[in-house]
Amino acid sequence: MTAADGGDFLLGGDLRVNRLGFGAMRLPVGTFDGPTRTPENGIAVLRRAVELGVNHIDTAGFYGRDDVHAHELIREALSPYASDLVIATKVGPLRGPDGYPSGEATPDQLRGLVEEDLRRLGVDRLDLVYLRVGGRGGPGGQSIAERFAVLAGLREEGLIRHLGVSNVDAAQLAEARAIAPVAAVQNHFHVQYGDDSGLLAQCTELGIAFVPFFPLGGGDRPLDKDRLAKVGARHDATPEQVALAWLLASSPVMLAIPGTGSLNHLEDNIAAAGVHLTEDDLADLTS
Known part of the structure; x- marks a missing residue:
């Protein structure tokens, strides 16, 4: 079983990626x-x-601690990069004194963050850059136009191939799309947390990738594994594999990026590509 068994998607209209990818947040810690x-x-x-077919890796400059950082791990492990490998990164959050990414970059700081990502990843152009907004809070409540316009300008310069937005509501997505094409949205979403179902439906209609963070639960929205296990028993699958299979079944634009620092968990996550849920399964999971 490989990531390719979960199907693929044309990101931004020109980057074909397997819909089951990898999130790098848990590599350093x-x-x-x-x-x-x-x-x-x-x-x-x-x-x-x-090796297991992942060709979409999601990272960020603030993923790391001490001398271990996701960008440098990616560069050391995979550079020179395969021609079909897509690396997505996020800019916007700034680490506070406590080490958490609780601050937000000003428009004037975004170019420096993008240039730093280019240098640390060892590339001349970033495949996909998300503007991550809202700090540690939920989406909405602020304009993103000025900051997104900065990234749109860097795209015009050729430093960025595609743009995305993260932790946004429908109004913020519309604000961004009025400035430049949006290839992907990355919001908090999983099988038992569907507040952004309407936004997912909009992305599905527009052909915009929807890339959930915490796809296996996290923050204040953990998975109810007992409920998932009942469906998993029908497929000899773990609750986590059922959660990933549900994401892939929920929309053709859904790109799952489960992250782990464990080889065993990685193998288990990729095996979710072979879990095919029935209509009864989906009904049981959403009722």
């Missing part, structure tokens, strides 16, 4: 409060992910 993982561990996970 399992949680923000957990111990730092060894670089060798992250490198091994990344190389195995690519």
Whole structure:
């Protein structure tokens, strides 16, 4: 079983990616409060992910602690990059004194963040850059036009191929689309947290990729694994595999990016590409 068994999607109209990808947040640390993982561990996970067909990796400059950072792990593990590998990154959050990405970059700071990502990843152009807004709060409540316009300008300069927005509501997405094409939306969403179902429907209609963060639960929205296990028993699948299979079944524009620092968990996540839920399964999961 490989990531390709989960189907593919044409990101931005010209980058074909397997819909089951990989999130790099947990490579340096399992949680923000957990111990730092060894670089060798992250490198091994990344190389195995690519061997298993992953060609869409989601990262950010603020993923890291001490001397272990996702960007550098990706570069060391995978550079020179395969021609079909798509690396997405996020700019906007700034780390506060507590180490959490609780601050937000001003428009004047965004160019520097993009240029830093280019340097650290070792590329001349970033495949996909999300403007991540809202700090640690939920979407909505502020204009993103000025900041998104900065990224649109960098796209025109050739430093960015495609643009995305993260942690946004429908009004903010419309605001961004009025400035430049939006290839992807990344919001908090999973099988048991569907507040953005309307936004997903809009992305499906427009052909915009929808890339949920915390696809296996996280923050204040953990998974109810007992309920998922009942469906999983029909397919010899874990609750996490059912949650990923549900995402892939929910829309053709859905791109799942489960993250892990464990080789075993990586293998389990990729195996979700072979879990095909029935209509009865889907009804049981959403009732």
